[in-house]
Amino acid sequence: MELTLNKIKVWILVIILIVIAIVISGNQGDGEERSVVSKTGSISGDIFLTADELYVAGDVAGDLFAASGDLKVNSEIDGEVAVAGGNLSIDGKVKGSLIVAGGNIDITADTDEGMVIVGGDVHVQNASITGNIFLVGGEVNLGKGLNVDGKVMAAGGKVHLDGIFSRDLRVAGGKVTIGGEIKGDVKVVSKHIRLLPGTTIAGSLIYYSPQVIDIADSVSIGKDIVYIKTSQIEKNREGLFFVAGLTFLSLLVGLILFSVLTVYIAPAMLPACNKRFQSHKGKALMTGLLLIFSGPVLSVLLISSVFGIPLGLGFICIYLLLGMIGYIVAVFILGERVLSLLGKSQSGSSLSQLLAVFIGILLMTVILLIPVLGVFVFLIVNAMGVGSMLLQVLFFRRSLLIRQIQ
Known part of the structure; x- marks a missing residue:
């Protein structure tokens, strides 16, 4: 994603969100009950929310910024979305970019300007993404029903990708599994790499690994297969x-x-x-x-x-x-x-x-x-x-x- 004035506005508003969260959470003590906030119906303008539990179901004609232990969003949002929390579930449609940081993240929302995700357990599926995806997590799953019109850069302990990807994939992880249709090049760095049967790669496959991977006959690779052994790295x-x-x-x-x-x-x-x-x-x-x-x-x-x-x-x-x-x-x-x-x-x-x-x-x-x-x-x-x-x-x-x- 390019650094435009709109993106700068997003990060400025994220800082504002944190300041607002400070004010709201300032009087919370150990004995207080968990705060629960629910927003439904149409919402005009930008929205800033923080609570122990948040539920947003109304359409938002602006940006959404939220911080919560448990957050659920099922809305059509005209602007940007920046959320952080423990358990995050995002559905609906985001017309701007999506920025997420959390523990357990489940995304099924269509996005028009790409996404940046940092989390522990990350699942993105049954969604149409326009723009690039930058994703870091402990366990990463870009599952079936996913259509990405942009580049994907993913890193994690376990990475599973299985969808339609219109451009290049860049993947690094302890264990990497790739399936679906990739219309660009694929570059992978991992000790354990697996290509699912029926995988189609229109471009080249470039992978860094200690051993050569087995490629099934049903896997189609349009251009070159480049294997770079990492044994020298192991020696050093x-x-x-x-x-x-x-x-x-x-x-x-x-x-x-x-x-x-x-x-x-x-x-x-x-x-x-x-x-x-x-x-x-x-x-x-x-x-x-x-x-x-x-x-x-x-x-x-x-x-x-x-x-x-x-x-x-x-x-x-x-x-x-x-x-x-x-x-x-x-x-x-x-x-x-x-x-x-x-x-x-x-x-x-x-x-x-x-x-x-x-x-x-x-x-x-x-x-x-x-x-x-x-x-x-x-x-x-x-x-x-x-x-x-x-x-x-x-x-x-x-x-x-x-x-x-x-």
């Missing part, structure tokens, strides 16, 4: 693993030292941030996402503005520092939760704080080993930490102002 893996392991160990030691320094300098900070997160989970998450996604954009704008490069580079340094502190807060919250479940929570003590941080770092390391989904979970957890830290800073500043007034 030991060196790559050594460098990666050394880098990871250095980062781990750095994080541990930074954690010790944080607990020593500000022993009350981590428990305070955890308390702020427990009372304002939604607000902390949305605040963190706002900073994480808007920071790089603001950095580029500053560097390219009249203020010059020094101000932009200074902002980048502050952004990275906040990210590091936010990560320590995030792993502390995660580790403290584990200790709490085990009945060992004593967050007032420096040693127990460091123990919680170490447990959190270990869990996040394991989570990052999960292909694709691990990065998504890491982003969410880190956003919670960054958001909790910023909320605590704002709370502390407000408390100081109140004391000065008194």
Whole structure:
């Protein structure tokens, strides 16, 4: 998808959606009931929604922006759609582009300007897509009944494609299965590649794999078949693993030292941030996402503005520092939760704080080993930490102002 003014408007409105979500979720606590919002009937103009559960069934004469734990859309939408959540189901028709981020994603909506999808378990089927598809997921299924008039770029742990594709396919995954009709070229990178019987590829098949794949007689390939063996990559893996392991160990030691320094300098900070997160989970998450996604954009704008490069580079340094502190807060919250479940929570003590941080770092390391989904979970957890830290800073500043007034 080209970067047009319309696409820029979409991303600006996504940031606005996050800000609105902060305001709406600001007073939510642990004891409150789940919020449920249902929108039916014709809706004129753009619509911004956030709730624990959302259901949109009315036609929207504008853009739709929504964030929810459970979201169902069955509408004809004249503009763009940008949604995020845990369980997402989108049906109907989208005349603009579709941007989706979530855990379980099920899409059967026709789309006129392509889609960008990032999720854990992604299913797109029985839909007509005009425009390019960019898709990353743990398990990806572009199933039967799918007609795509555009390029497809898909990556995941398991990738299954079976439909009508008018242009090229670019696929990478642990296990890749391809079927249906492809009118362009197919390029695949995978250890395990399977072409379903009856598959038709009008262009060339180019694949990177440790072994040659079996191609059934019923499979039709119009042009060349190019096989590139990845054994050389396998031979170089030991060196790559050594460098990666050394880098990871250095980062781990750095994080541990930074954690010790944080607990020593500000022993009350981590428990305070955890308390702020427990009372304002939604607000902390949305605040963190706002900073994480808007920071790089603001950095580029500053560097390219009249203020010059020094101000932009200074902002980048502050952004990275906040990210590091936010990560320590995030792993502390995660580790403290584990200790709490085990009945060992004593967050007032420096040693127990460091123990919680170490447990959190270990869990996040394991989570990052999960292909694709691990990065998504890491982003969410880190956003919670960054958001909790910023909320605590704002709370502390407000408390100081109140004391000065008194």
